[in-house]
Amino acid sequence: MESCCRCCMPCLHRLWDRLWPDARRRSDTHDNHVIANPAAEAAEIRTVSGDIRVPSPKKRPVQLYAALFDFEARSDEELTVKEGDKLSVIEKRGDYVLAKKLTGSLESGLVPANYVALLQDEFAKHKWYYGNINRVKAEKLLLASQNNDGSFLVRISESHSDEYTISTRGEGKVYHFRIQRSSIGAYFVSDKLSFATLGELISYYQRNPRILGVLLKEPCAQQRELFDMEPWERPREEFQLHKKLGEGHFGEVWEALWTAENRKVAIKMLKQEDTKQDEFVKEVQALKSLHHPKLIQLLAMCSRGEPVYIVTELMCKGSLKSYLTGAEGQVLTSAHLIYMGSQIAEGMAYLEDRSIVHRDLAARNILVGDDLVCKVADFGLARIIKDSVYTASRNTKIPVRWTAPEAAIHQRFSVKSDVWSFGVLLYEMMSRGKMPYEGKSNKEVMDLLTSGFRLPCPPRCPPNIYHIMMGCWAAEPIKRPSFHALHSQLDSIYARIYFKTIEV
Ligand code: ACK
Numbered sequence: 001m002e003s004c005c006r007c008c009m010p011c012l013h014r015l016w017d018r019l020w021p022d023a024r025r026r027s028d029t030h031d032n033h034v035i036a037n038p039a040a041e042a043a044e045i046r047t048v049s050g051d052i053r054v055p056s057p058k059k060r061p062v063q064l065y066a067a068l069f070d071f072e073a074r075s076d077e078e079l080t081v082k083e084g085d086k087l088s089v090i091e092k093r094g095d096y097v098l099a100k101k102l103t104g105s106l107e108s109g110l111v112p113a114n115y116v117a118l119l120q121d122e123f124a125k126h127k128w129y130y131g132n133i134n135r136v137k138a139e140k141l142l143l144a145s146q147n148n149d150g151s152f153l154v155r156i157s158e159s160h161s162d163e164y165t166i167s168t169r170g171e172g173k174v175y176h177f178r179i180q181r182s183s184i185g186a187y188f189v190s191d192k193l194s195f196a197t198l199g200e201l202i203s204y205y206q207r208n209p210r211i212l213g214v215l216l217k218e219p220c221a222q223q224r225e226l227f228d229m230e231p232w233e234r235p236r237e238e239f240q241l242h243k244k245l246g247e248g249h250f251g252e253v254w255e256a257l258w259t260a261e262n263r264k265v266a267i268k269m270l271k272q273e274d275t276k277q278d279e280f281v282k283e284v285q286a287l288k289s290l291h292h293p294k295l296i297q298l299l300a301m302c303s304r305g306e307p308v309y310i311v312t313e314l315m316c317k318g319s320l321k322s323y324l325t326g327a328e329g330q331v332l333t334s335a336h337l338i339y340m341g342s343q344i345a346e347g348m349a350y351l352e353d354r355s356i357v358h359r360d361l362a363a364r365n366i367l368v369g370d371d372l373v374c375k376v377a378d379f380g381l382a383r384i385i386k387d388s389v390y391t392a393s394r395n396t397k398i399p400v401r402w403t404a405p406e407a408a409i410h411q412r413f414s415v416k417s418d419v420w421s422f423g424v425l426l427y428e429m430m431s432r433g434k435m436p437y438e439g440k441s442n443k444e445v446m447d448l449l450t451s452g453f454r455l456p457c458p459p460r461c462p463p464n465i466y467h468i469m470m471g472c473w474a475a476e477p478i479k480r481p482s483f484h485a486l487h488s489q490l491d492s493i494y495a496r497i498y499f500k501t502i503e504v
Helices: 008-034 038-050 135-143 196-208 224-229 272-288 319-326 334-353 407-412 415-430 442-450 465-471 483-498
Strands: 064-067 086-094 096-101 107-114 116-118 129-131 151-156 164-170 173-181 239-247 252-258 264-269 299-302 309-313 367-368 375-377 388-392 413-414
Touching: 038 224, 116 129, 135 151, 135 164, 135 173, 164 196, 239 264, 319 367, 319 415, 334 375, 334 415, 334 465, 334 483, 407 413, 407 415, 407 442, 413 415, 415 465, 415 483, 465 483
Parallel strands: 129 151
Antiparallel strands: 064 086, 064 116, 086 096, 096 107, 151 164, 164 173, 239 252, 252 264, 264 309, 299 309, 367 375, 388 413
16 A cells, blocks of 8 residues: 555645546546457457467366355355255365355355365265364364364375374364275274274274274364454464554554555554453454455454454545545545545445445544545444344444434434435535534434434535435435435536536
8 A cells, every 4th residue: 555644735636636537547448448348358368369279278077075064155255055065176275165066056156175075985974074174273173162072073184185184182182193094995093903984983983992092072063263263363463553543433543564464454452341342343243244345344353362453454544534624635626525425325335235234324434545545444333134124222322413313213223324324424525524513412413303404505515415415314214315326326426527517
């Protein structure tokens, strides 16, 4: 990320120069299909390669795998599988495999590697078979609190791919026994005793624990949560804290260097009070499964020990609230603000599609980067709702000035109550950071809204944008527009301004 100060005028001038020509180029590309037409690009590639004879790729034998456990996809990249589903594994990606279903929908996606087993014999049906996991992972799984002495698993040997290892827990330690193969394919731990199948070998040692000297009692407990956290979990030492950016709802926010990736990041730290820990964990759960260029991306976390770190991308201009009230914000034109508003609506439309309610949409929870890029942050209050309306508990703190009446009074939060908040956010933007209902108490705000009063049109706000705000504040939630509609309206107003068909 380019380093940039948070409020300098020369930067703003450079930004003007950069933003507008860029936008024009992007639009040319779309209109004329010159550069960004993949078909044209492909045609070029075909012409080039058409003259060169290339050998056809070698056919690899299909490796048949089976899902050992149910796995539910948490993002578009992942694949939901049911225990017993037959899969072909396209490639290994870290702790995951890219797998394709061989029956039913034929979809493909990522599945945790220890959820699948190569179907070369009968192993896949055994709960103790963990397939291709290494020694360190086996120890971590077996030493987890769900397991006891006698918990065990069988995995593919790291050094010999046609051999196996029994890993078993005894007296709080993990012991590993190599299962070798004889020249005729029999399985043995001690060459005095061999078995036709792995299943027979394991049941023999389960019945005769004294021979190995350890118990093989229960298959290792499957631990989804380990996989949930692991791709994100990083050692704390990888982060060098540079400067405190401020104090958020959940605790301090710091700018830091992620040394392993050589990149600047933002770190949110959990305040020590237990009461907030729940909220914090919910925020992480929501962040992990959401990927969109207009939503703040979770990069990593340090959840072992305190304070817990949540590592996200760093947005060099900070919150939209502080940006609007700063020197740059004060000189932004309506066109710039509409461009930013359109991005926020786009991010919210992504949440709308997933029935995710933000519940705290406001300028303080939007972050700004270079070139006026805006991203929605702080999913602390987000919930995945089954019905279209989520009813919250009565004791939740509510940001009254941004909250729709039905949500503030009856706790009926919905995508439509977020649309109301978006209207207030547009007001904050068009008034360059003014506090909504300035000088009024929360109680007065509620009374005013119930009697039909709405925020006035801010000075310099184009009437069509105020019209959009008023639409967001329709008393009946159903009459408010969708975020998709808001995005397309703001986008087309912006395009019209950009091509100078309307003046602002
Ligand atoms: O307005 P700010 O400068 O921007 O002060 C607040 C403060 O931390 C507390 O929320 C800033 N902040 C939060 N998250 C980020 C982030 N990902 N990148 C940059 N600044 C951030 C916010």
